[in-house]
Each structure stands twice: as C-alpha cells, then as structure tokens.
Amino acid sequence: MxxxxxxxxxxxxxxxxxxxxxxxxxxxxxxxxxxxxxxxxxxxxxxxxxxxxxxxxxxxxxxxxxxxxxxxxxxxxxxxxxxxxxxxxxxxxxxxxxxxxxxxxxxxxxxxxxxxxxxxxxxxxxxxxxxxxxxxxxxxxxxxxxxxxxxxxxxxxxxxxxxxxxxxxxxxxxxxxxxxxxxxxxxxxxxxxxxxxxxxxxxxDKDQNTVFRAVKRSVELTFAIATLLLFWWLFTILWVCVRTQSPGPGIFAQSRIGRFGELFTCYKFRTMVSGTRQSGTHEISESAVTSMGRFLRKTKLDELPQVWNILRNEMSLVGPRPCLPVQTELIERRTAASVYQMKPGITGYAQICDVDMSDPARLTAYDARYNALRSLTFDFEILIATFLGRGQGDRTAQ
CATH class of the missing domain: 3.40.50.720 (NAD(P)-binding Rossmann-like Domain)
Known part of the structure; x- marks a missing residue:
C-alpha cells in the first residue's frame, strides 16, 4: 500500500x-x-x-x-x-x-x-x-x-x-x-x-471487555428475575385478556434470527389474530392487529415475555431487534455489517430513533452505528429513552 x-x-x-x-x-x-x-x-x-x-x-x-x-x-x-x-x-x-x-x-x-x-x-x-x-x-x-x-x-x-x-x-x-x-x-x-x-x-468489541460483559449480564438477569417475581400478576392478567379478546394462544412463539445468525424462539404476547402469515410487521395489514394488541404494542407490554429469552441468554435488554428468517435482505445486510456479532435486544438504538424493518438499509446503518457507540452508558441512555416512550415499534402496512 x-x-x-x-x-x-x-x-x-x-x-x-x-x-x-x-x-x-x-x-x-x-x-x-x-x-x-x-x-x-x-x-x-x-x-x-x-x-x-x-x-x-x-x-x-x-x-x-x-x-x-x-x-x-x-x-x-x-x-x-x-x-x-x-x-x-x-x-x-x-x-x-x-x-x-x-x-x-x-x-x-x-x-x-x-x-x-x-x-x-x-x-x-x-x-x-x-x-x-x-x-x-x-x-x-x-x-x-x-x-x-x-x-x-x-x-x-x-x-x-x-x-x-x-x-x-x-x-x-x-x-x-x-x-x-x-x-x-x-x-x-x-x-x-x-x-x-x-x-x-x-x-x-465490547463483548471482549470483561467489565462490560459482567455488568451488562448482571443487570439483565436482575431485571428479568425481578420482572417475573414482581409482575407475575400482570403477566397473568395480560395473558387472560389476550386469550379472551380473540381466539388463539396468549403467548406468541416465533423463530427469529439471533446472535451469530442462529435461530431462537422469541416470545411475545400475541397482538394479531391467529393465523396471520409469517412476515415483517410492515407487510401485515393493520386489520390483523387486535384491539388488545394495539394497546399492548402502544405500551410495549407485548415485549414482556422476552424476559424469558434474557434468562436463556438469547437476548439482551438493548440490541438490534431480531428479525424473521424470511427477511432475507435485512439478514444479508446485517451479516455484511457484522450486526450478528451482538445479541438481539428487547429495545434498541434504531427503535428509539423510529427506524423500523421496512427500510433494511437504513435499519442496518443504525444497527452498525449502535455497534460503534455501544457501551454501558449508551445502553442506559437507550433504556431511559424507551421508558420515556421514545420509539413506536414496527409499523403495520397502510
């Protein structure tokens, strides 16, 4: 050179x-x-x-x-x-x-x-x-x-x-x-x-930093265990509401792409009618979302069951949102950008910036930026922004 x-x-x-x-x-x-x-x-x-x-x-x-x-x-x-x-x-x-x-x-x-x-x-x-x-x-x-x-x-x-x-x-x-x-x-x-x-x-690579890895995992485990112990009653109420509001299971289990591109089962409260096709939310009609589902998505309570994924070390509190195996363009872009070196998260930088999976190129760019900015301080800022209501999640098709 x-x-x-x-x-x-x-x-x-x-x-x-x-x-x-x-x-x-x-x-x-x-x-x-x-x-x-x-x-x-x-x-x-x-x-x-x-x-x-x-x-x-x-x-x-x-x-x-x-x-x-x-x-x-x-x-x-x-x-x-x-x-x-x-x-x-x-x-x-x-x-x-x-x-x-x-x-x-x-x-x-x-x-x-x-x-x-x-x-x-x-x-x-x-x-x-x-x-x-x-x-x-x-x-x-x-x-x-x-x-x-x-x-x-x-x-x-x-x-x-x-x-x-x-x-x-x-x-x-x-x-x-x-x-x-x-x-x-x-x-x-x-x-x-x-x-x-x-x-x-x-x-x-932050995952090579022992302090970052230990503190992040400790906080996530504490959060997941505390959520299950303190809010089991809320899980029960939401599960009953989902079941009685529309036919189908209360908890929705779906295959997603995780760290290193490996498949894992992601859990959420069901927000759509049973039988809705497996596709990105932006490709699904708004009519597929139940009235209870709209409430859950707006309040982000549909993500609560993912504390089980945190306990299983499949997800983090903060990270790129996991996509479906059928979203091939996004998977290819994320692979090229080394996004899959990180665990997916319940919330993330792209989400609080209102960037969703309807634009794979822009989403991957934000995921790569998050990887560059990743730290305990930045993760804390994203969590605070999420709790304050920043970001509306993936939008349905209009």
Missing part, C-alpha cells in the same frame, strides 16, 4: 504511522510544517500540501487526519475553515494526484445530531460535503483512540503503573467506546472499505 497521511504529528498519527511503516506501507507525510514532520519521523518522505499533487501520483489512498480538534478554542467559522474547507481542498488535491481512495477521519461525536459543539457540527458538515462529491471517499468515525499510550482525557492513565492503568482502562472502556490504533492501521492497509454509503466505523 502507498499511503499519504495528513495531520500525522497528532496523537492518532503518532500511533498509526509506525504501525503502517512496520507493515511495509510506502508513506508520504503531508503537512504545513515539513521540518516538524521530519523531526518526528526521520527518514520518511515529507511534502507540503501544495507539493502533494506532484509527489503523490500513483498512491493508493490518502488518510486525512488533519483537523481542528475539540480541545481548541475557536469560533464555528474557524472550525469550518479547517474541518470543512481544508478537507475539501485536500480532497480535490487527492483527485488531481490520481489517488484512488480518500479517507476522512471523523469522530463518533458527529453521529449525535444533538451534539452542537463547533467540532461536531463542522465534522458533520464535512462528511455531508464529501458524500455530495463523486470522488471515491469514506468517512471513518472513530471513538477514543489508544495504542502505545493513551491520549486526550485518557492521558492521565499514562502516569500510572502499566498494570494498574490497564485495569482502570478496562473499566473506562466499558463505559465509553474506544478503538486500538492497530485496527485503524489494518483498516488503511486493507484499502479502507466503506460499509454504508461512504461511512465506516471502527471500535473495539
């Missing part, structure tokens, strides 16, 4: 440049201060932005790390000049140099539309501007990056003994998304494949 890198003297650059060089990549380091770059990376070729077009002919991709970061005090216009204007200028120079791929480094903060900081806004605008061009580009959304050292707010860990800092970092990484620098280097060496519409996400 022949890779041009801008902004290489920042923390992320200092972590990935040695990794790329060790992997055998041919590098060209670009910046406004070539002398500073040469002192940081002796022996590696350096160019200015103006000289990049001539020097970078025949390179495979350009990794644009240069940015005005959120630790800088500047006006919104100042952030736009660097994070939007400079990015588009660099993109055009990459095109003139014939570079095959442009990678715009961004932040997961830009994924939060409510985040109106100058940094997040300018990064969102840059991603939108890049997507509007016809150049082969990908915006890479990253959480906190770590490597040989910790940077940003995590830099305090560098002062601690290595063993103690590693243990503390495991706890911190359970609360917030993080990614190891080596994954970024591997991504660039693989040619920076975009996952959705010019977007890609890199992150550590």
């Amino acid at each position: 022949k890779i041009v890198i801008t902004g290489c003297t920042g923390f992320v650059g200092r972590e990935i440049v040695p990794l790329l060089a060790a992997a055998g990549a041919e590098l060209l380091l670009v910046g406004r201060d070539p002398d500073k770059i040469s002192k940081t990376y002796p022996g590696l070729p350096v160019a200015t932005y103006e000289g990049m077009v001539e020097r970078a002919h025949g390179f495979d991709l350009l990794a644009h790390l240069a940015a005005l970061n959120n630790n800088v005090a500047a006006s919104l216009e100042g952030f736009r000049q660097v994070n939007v204007g400079m990015t588009l200028t660099t993109l055009e120079r990459a095109r003139l140099a014939g570079i095959g791929r442009f990678v715009h480094f961004s932040t997961i903060h830009a994924l939060d539309e409510k985040n109106m900081s100058h940094y997040a806004r300018s990064k969102r605008e840059a991603a939108a501007a890049i997507a509007a061009t016809d150049i082969k580009a990908v915006t890479l959304f990253l959480p906190a990056v770590y490597g040989r050292q910790w940077g940003g707010k995590l830099s305090v860990l560098n002062r601690l003994p290595r063993r103690g800092s590693a243990m503390l970092f495991t706890a911190v990484a359970a609360l917030k998304p993080v990614v190891e620098a080596r994954k970024i280097a591997d991504f660039l060496m693989d040619g920076a494949p975009a996952t959705f519409g010019g977007e890609a996400y890199l992150h550590d």
Whole structure:
C-alpha cells in the first residue's frame, strides 16, 4: 500500500504511522510544517500540501487526519475553515494526484445530531460535503483512540503503573467506546472499505471487555428475575385478556434470527389474530392487529415475555431487534455489517430513533452505528429513552 497521511504529528498519527511503516506501507507525510514532520519521523518522505499533487501520483489512498480538534478554542467559522474547507481542498488535491481512495477521519461525536459543539457540527458538515462529491471517499468515525499510550482525557492513565492503568482502562472502556490504533492501521492497509454509503466505523468489541460483559449480564438477569417475581400478576392478567379478546394462544412463539445468525424462539404476547402469515410487521395489514394488541404494542407490554429469552441468554435488554428468517435482505445486510456479532435486544438504538424493518438499509446503518457507540452508558441512555416512550415499534402496512 502507498499511503499519504495528513495531520500525522497528532496523537492518532503518532500511533498509526509506525504501525503502517512496520507493515511495509510506502508513506508520504503531508503537512504545513515539513521540518516538524521530519523531526518526528526521520527518514520518511515529507511534502507540503501544495507539493502533494506532484509527489503523490500513483498512491493508493490518502488518510486525512488533519483537523481542528475539540480541545481548541475557536469560533464555528474557524472550525469550518479547517474541518470543512481544508478537507475539501485536500480532497480535490487527492483527485488531481490520481489517488484512488480518500479517507476522512471523523469522530463518533458527529453521529449525535444533538451534539452542537463547533467540532461536531463542522465534522458533520464535512462528511455531508464529501458524500455530495463523486470522488471515491469514506468517512471513518472513530471513538477514543489508544495504542502505545493513551491520549486526550485518557492521558492521565499514562502516569500510572502499566498494570494498574490497564485495569482502570478496562473499566473506562466499558463505559465509553474506544478503538486500538492497530485496527485503524489494518483498516488503511486493507484499502479502507466503506460499509454504508461512504461511512465506516471502527471500535473495539465490547463483548471482549470483561467489565462490560459482567455488568451488562448482571443487570439483565436482575431485571428479568425481578420482572417475573414482581409482575407475575400482570403477566397473568395480560395473558387472560389476550386469550379472551380473540381466539388463539396468549403467548406468541416465533423463530427469529439471533446472535451469530442462529435461530431462537422469541416470545411475545400475541397482538394479531391467529393465523396471520409469517412476515415483517410492515407487510401485515393493520386489520390483523387486535384491539388488545394495539394497546399492548402502544405500551410495549407485548415485549414482556422476552424476559424469558434474557434468562436463556438469547437476548439482551438493548440490541438490534431480531428479525424473521424470511427477511432475507435485512439478514444479508446485517451479516455484511457484522450486526450478528451482538445479541438481539428487547429495545434498541434504531427503535428509539423510529427506524423500523421496512427500510433494511437504513435499519442496518443504525444497527452498525449502535455497534460503534455501544457501551454501558449508551445502553442506559437507550433504556431511559424507551421508558420515556421514545420509539413506536414496527409499523403495520397502510
């Protein structure tokens, strides 16, 4: 791989440049201060932005790390000049140099539309501007990056003994998304494949974090057991109401796609008339929903029996909603996006954003975003939003 890198003297650059060089990549380091770059990376070729077009002919991709970061005090216009204007200028120079791929480094903060900081806004605008061009580009959304050292707010860990800092970092990484620098280097060496519409996400697998796994499972088991012990009477009342309101079973059992693409039986209070065909809710007529079913769906009480799936470790409280085996397009998209590395959930990020299974591409994009943002903190935010009534579930056909 022949890779041009801008902004290489920042923390992320200092972590990935040695990794790329060790992997055998041919590098060209670009910046406004070539002398500073040469002192940081002796022996590696350096160019200015103006000289990049001539020097970078025949390179495979350009990794644009240069940015005005959120630790800088500047006006919104100042952030736009660097994070939007400079990015588009660099993109055009990459095109003139014939570079095959442009990678715009961004932040997961830009994924939060409510985040109106100058940094997040300018990064969102840059991603939108890049997507509007016809150049082969990908915006890479990253959480906190770590490597040989910790940077940003995590830099305090560098002062601690290595063993103690590693243990503390495991706890911190359970609360917030993080990614190891080596994954970024591997991504660039693989040619920076975009996952959705010019977007890609890199992150550590939360299921490999012992603190995240232990706390999440403990909370889910506590919730499931407490629900069964405290609300058994509600289960009974709802079961009787469903049975007496329309012929058929009170509990509806249906095969769904679970973690690793394996089938499992999902349990819900029945909300539709018996004999309704097995299909996505958005393909089922509203007339198939019973009057009791409308109440259950509106209050989300139809999901209560899924606490049994939690006890069986087939589902989580929060995760992508499980689909039917017949929803092949959604299954293919989720497989390609590694969504099935996670357990399905009773509620999820897409659901509180009112994205349902009627749009497989959009739903998968939200599932992938959830995977990138997944943490104990984010799961808690989704649960609170669900209890406050956000999201209406899958809509029936009109």
